[in-house]
Amino acid sequence: MSKTPVYTLVDELPNRGLTVMSLKALDFAVPGAWNNLTGFVNTIKEVTGETDEALIQEIGDRAITLYNDKSEGYQKALWLYQTVDSASSALGTGMIANKFTENKSFLGLINKLTPKPEKAQSFDLTIKLVVELVAFCQINGIPGDSIGDFLGAVKDYGGESLMRMAALVCYDGLVPLGPGFAEKGLATLKQSSASDLDHNKTFKGVKELIPGNNDKGKLSFVTESFESVQDWMLGFVGDRGLTQDKVVTSLSKAVDLSQDKLEYLGAFLDVGTNYYEHTGIQTLTRRLIERAAAEV
Amino acid sequence: MMMPRLRRLCAAISQKAFLAIALSAVLIVSTGCTAFAPPESPSAQFEQTQSETSGRKAPDAVAKDAVKGGSLNDFFPRSVAGYSGYEVVAAQEKQGFAQFKVNEGGANVAVLSINDTISNPNAATKYESSTRDIQGFPALSIGNNGTGVLVGDRFQVKVQSRSDSFKAEDREAWLEKFDFKGLAKLNR
Numbered sequence: 001m002s003k004t005p006v007y008t009l010v011d012e013l014p015n016r017g018l019t020v021m022s023l024k025a026l027d028f029a030v031p032g033a034w035n036n037l038t039g040f041v042n043t044i045k046e047v048t049g050e051t052d053e054a055l056i057q058e059i060g061d062r063a064i065t066l067y068n069d070k071s072e073g074y075q076k077a078l079w080l081y082q083t084v085d086s087a088s089s090a091l092g093t094g095m096i097a098n099k100f101t102e103n104k105s106f107l108g109l110i111n112k113l114t115p116k117p118e119k120a121q122s123f124d125l126t127i128k129l130v131v132e133l134v135a136f137c138q139i140n141g142i143p144g145d146s147i148g149d150f151l152g153a154v155k156d157y158g159g160e161s162l163m164r165m166a167a168l169v170c171y172d173g174l175v176p177l178g179p180g181f182a183e184k185g186l187a188t189l190k191q192s193s194a195s196d197l198d199h200n201k202t203f204k205g206v207k208e209l210i211p212g213n214n215d216k217g218k219l220s221f222v223t224e225s226f227e228s229v230q231d232w233m234l235g236f237v238g239d240r241g242l243t244q245d246k247v248v249t250s251l252s253k254a255v256d257l258s259q260d261k262l263e264y265l266g267a268f269l270d271v272g273t274n275y276y277e278h279t280g281i282q283t284l285t286r287r288l289i290e291r292a293a294a295e296v
Numbered sequence: 297m298m299m300p301r302l303r304r305l306c307a308a309i310s311q312k313a314f315l316a317i318a319l320s321a322v323l324i325v326s327t328g329c330t331a332f333a334p335p336e337s338p339s340a341q342f343e344q345t346q347s348e349t350s351g352r353k354a355p356d357a358v359a360k361d362a363v364k365g366g367s368l369n370d371f372f373p374r375s376v377a378g379y380s381g382y383e384v385v386a387a388q389e390k391q392g393f394a395q396f397k398v399n400e401g402g403a404n405v406a407v408l409s410i411n412d413t414i415s416n417p418n419a420a421t422k423y424e425s426s427t428r429d430i431q432g433f434p435a436l437s438i439g440n441n442g443t444g445v446l447v448g449d450r451f452q453v454k455v456q457s458r459s460d461s462f463k464a465e466d467r468e469a470w471l472e473k474f475d476f477k478g479l480a481k482l483n484r
């Protein structure tokens with residue numbers, strides 16, 4: 001688990017760079033939801049609206065105390081967000097290497113954006129979703145296998161949590177897997193054995209915190225979770241009229257990516273961004289501060 | 297052959313040049329050091345708490361005797377007359393703590409919470425300065441946006457505004473609807 005003080009994590013969140021630009025590119029999907037709030041004291045002021053220095057100090061002190069107690073779950077949530085980002089980056093690095101060795105032209109933009117292997121990408125999408133569920137439970141104190149509670153909460157998601165889900169649906173679903181991303185994800189899970197899952201780097205990275213007595217139990221938890229949230233994800237895409245083209249166009253404008261580099265977009269996002277960790281730190285800090293402000 | 301006067305002049309110039317170079321070097325080094333010195337952390341004010349609450353001997357953040365968060369849920373109001381269209385949504389539930397959000401039209405306007413001050417007694421002692429009560433328990437305004445009540449000398453109940461539309465009188469109206477008598481019985 002991280003030994004970095006929670007205030008340093010928030011103070012050092014970047015205000016620019018590929019992660020921030022790629023998230024801002026999704027503002028069209030969730031208008032005004034995310035304003036990249038950084039800085040520990042700044043977050044206390046923004047969340048609580050308080051201005052009294054002594055009260056801000058008290059809230060910050062209590063938040064730090066809660067975060068540093070490992071049994072409170074905040075450090076586990078951070079570890080999950082960080083680990084799932086770094087494991088999926090390794091996947092992206094492999095894809096970029098594949099692109100260089102394939103050395104052949106691509107038929108069209110969509111093909112160019114569909115990374116290989118699709119199975120690994122599908123696993124990545126489903127495991128990231130389950131990580132969100134488990135981290136949510138760690139942060140909010142709900143039993144770790146409570147899919148129903150999570151489903152209720154995800155409908156109420158706002159701010160950086162909603163942006164994280166938008167990025168998951170767009171950058172790990174729609175862009176690499178196309179409009180049938182949810183079906184592909186579920187089909188991959190249903191056709192897979194526990195040992196298939198155990199060969200996936202993203203799963204291996206976080207499996208110790210996924211509910212289930214063994215890999216088979218964990219696979220069925222991942223499948224059940226993904227199946228339950230599938231409708232919400234499809235509704236998210238449908239209600240907002242999101243398409244692969246719209247996402248790619250907005251992103252390529254934001255990061256100033258020229259047409260001849262678009263084929264690397266999916267892998268580029270994997271390697272160059274850590275949106276789960278970035279917005280995950282923002283979410284857990286908000287929840288910590290909400291709790292601390294209530295307790296002091 | 298150099299004239300003695302000229303030699304003295306050259307010596308004086310080179311001495312001055314040497315001093316100027318030396319002074320510049322000192323300046324460069326000193327300003328360089330300033331530029332590269334680690335800046336003070338923007339959250340330096342929390343470093344003491346960090347050192348006191350991290351490491352092996354760090355105290356627990358929540359007392360072992362604190363009540364279960366789930367046992368606090370029943371005392372929250374789920375609706376308040378005059379606030380139709382407001383929705384109460386569960387937010388957090390940890391040992392010694394429970395929190396609900398109050399949303400209006402999908403936007404968060406307030407948060408309701410109960411915490412067991414057995415974990416942080418200072419939260420309870422501040423009510424010694426209370427000069428008013430809500431439902432017979434000492435109440436305080438806290439900061440710009442909060443109103444709190446200490447129930448049974450142990451449980452702090454707070455309503456905090458998260459929107460300018462939710463004012464101090466709204467906080468008090470919601471505090472009136474908590475089940476304080478039931479909550480006080482938990483402290484036995």
